[in-house]
Structures are given as structure tokens and as C-alpha cells.
Amino acid sequence: MISDALLLRFVASFVAGFVIVAAVTAFADLAGEGPAGFIGGIPSSGAVALILIGLTQSTSAAINATTLFPLGFSVTFAFLLFYAIPARARFSIRMTAALSLWFLLAVAVAVWGPDDFLLSVLVGYAIALAAMAARTRVPTGKAERNKSEPSVKQTIIRGVLGGSVVTSVVVLSEVAGPLVGGIFAAAPAIWSSSLYVTYRTHGTEFSRSLTWNFMQTGVITIIPFAVAARYFFSTTGIWLGTLLAYLAILPLAYLAWKLSTRR
Numbered sequence: 001m002i003s004d005a006l007l008l009r010f011v012a013s014f015v016a017g018f019v020i021v022a023a024v025t026a027f028a029d030l031a032g033e034g035p036a037g038f039i040g041g042i043p044s045s046g047a048v049a050l051i052l053i054g055l056t057q058s059t060s061a062a063i064n065a066t067t068l069f070p071l072g073f074s075v076t077f078a079f080l081l082f083y084a085i086p087a088r089a090r091f092s093i094r095m096t097a098a099l100s101l102w103f104l105l106a107v108a109v110a111v112w113g114p115d116d117f118l119l120s121v122l123v124g125y126a127i128a129l130a131a132m133a134a135r136t137r138v139p140t141g142k143a144e145r146n147k148s149e150p151s152v153k154q155t156i157i158r159g160v161l162g163g164s165v166v167t168s169v170v171v172l173s174e175v176a177g178p179l180v181g182g183i184f185a186a187a188p189a190i191w192s193s194s195l196y197v198t199y200r201t202h203g204t205e206f207s208r209s210l211t212w213n214f215m216q217t218g219v220i221t222i223i224p225f226a227v228a229a230r231y232f233f234s235t236t237g238i239w240l241g242t243l244l245a246y247l248a249i250l251p252l253a254y255l256a257w258k259l260s261t262r263r
Contacts, residue, residue, distance in 0.1 A: 010170060014163035016048050022159030042217060042253060043225040045165055046073070047242060049185035050229060053173045054238035062238060065173065065182030066230040068113045070124035070223045072183035075105035077131035077218070079188050080211040083195060084138050091199050091207075095192065102188060110180045117230065121223060128219045140209040154200075158193035165189035186222075217256040225249050 046069070054062030079102035083094055114120060165187045173181025191214050198207040228248040232241035 010167055014167040016052060016163075018159035018163035022155045026155050026158075042256070043222050043246070043249075045187070045189045046185045046222065047225065047229070047245075049165075049170065049181070051238055051242055052170050053178055053181055053185075054233065056170055057173065057178065059233055059238055061173065061178040063230055063233045065178040065185060066226050066233070067115060067117045067182060068109060068120050068179055069182040069186055069226045070117075071109050071113055071120040071127075072106060072124075073186035073218070073222055073226070074124035074127035074131075075109060076102055076186055076188045076191065077128045077135075077215055078102060078105055080191065080215055081131045081135050081138070084135060084140060084208045084211040087139075091196075091204055094204070095195070099188075099192065106183055106187070110176075110183050113183065115179065121227065124223055125219070128215070128223070132215050132219065135212055135215060138208075140205065140212070154197050158190075158197065161189055161193045216259055220252050220256040220259075221249050224252055 050062050050065055050069070053065045079098045082101050083098040086094055114123075165184075168184065168187075170181070172184055194214075195207045195210065198210055225245055225248075228245035229241060232244040232248075235241070236244060
């Protein structure tokens, strides 16, 4: 029997994920698809999931959730890589295969991942950089800074996806513990929804090209954010810790912005 308090936390998790993902991806549409690679790569749904783990359980649970977050995040690069690799494949097949691979790798990390934050960071970076090196060998066009007007339906779809991911992470953290929750906090909610929308508006080839921008921004900002969040959560708490973690990665975010918008 689910208590009213627990149900309320799940509803709050869904609403928070819905609002963040819908707002971020809608802004990416309005800013243009060059900046979309940057916006889609900065910490958002994962950060919300970590905050909610801390608020619904404890600060120590949020800190514990960061342990395997870098390694869990790195396997999402396999999702981007396998989405981009097929030169000719229908979107449904491409996305299903990429998400299936990500899920299997995330489960593998949950089962066999080391309970060691430093090792998680080092292995996470090694996997992410290897995926990026492989991605450079996949020929795609360049994502130009084309702007589009997000429809209400697109915004709702992306918001529902984001809310579902964040809620699932909180549920997993309640059931299987924050260590597992931290892995799935890195689920590619914004990436998958953005690829779907750009596929519908600009075609498969264009959405394939965005995978490089996502990788580039993600590797620069998201793992450093997890490192900063782990430290600041333990010293200043969840809310202030999150703010300080974002402030700490501002220089890296600026670098990622310049790289993602460079023609």
C-alpha cells in the first residue's frame, strides 16, 4: 500500500521532471539547433532526479546516488553512438535499438558497477571518450542553427517523457536504493525526446548530427557537475549544494557553449 506522502512525492517528481524537460527542450527549439546541442547537454533531468532523491529520502542518499552517476551517464553515450551509426534505418528501429542498448548497459552498471566514486568518474570518462572517438568516424552532416516553433503536442510529449524518467528514478531509489537510482538518473530523457522532435521537424540525418553536440557538451559539463554536487551536497545541503555545483561548472558550460555554437 503506497502512503499518501509517498504518492505525493512521486507526483511532485513527475511534475518537476515534466516542467524542466519541457522548458529546456522548448527553449532549445526557440534558440536554434546549434545551441540545442548545448542546452540538451547541460545537467537538467539528472540534476532534478538527484535533488528529489535528497528531498524524498535524505542528503546522504543523494550523495550516495552520485557514486555511480558518472558511470551511468557514460553509457548514455552508447545510446547516442548507436542512434547515429546506421546510415539508413527508420527512426523507430534506430531509437529502439539505441534505447535497448542503453538499458542493458545501465542494468550491467547497476549489477556490476564499482561502489567507488573515483573509479566511477575515471571509467566513466574513459567510456565517454571512447564513444566520442567512435562517433568521429560516423559521417553525418552539421547541425545548423535552424530555429523552430515547438508545438503544444511536442512540448507535452517531451514533458511526459521527462516526468516519467525522473519519477522512475525516484521509485527505483526507493525500491533498490540510491546507488541504483543514481545510475538511472542519467537516463537520456532530453536527448531521446530532442532527437525525436528534430527527426520529425528536420529529418533523420539532421537528428543524427545533433548526437555529436550532445556528446561534446555532456562530457564537458555533466560529470564535473556530479563531482561538484557530491562535494557540495555533503557540505552545504541539497538546495545550496545544487546551486553551487551549477556555479562551479559555469566556466565549463561557457566552453561548451562556444564549441556548440561555432560554425
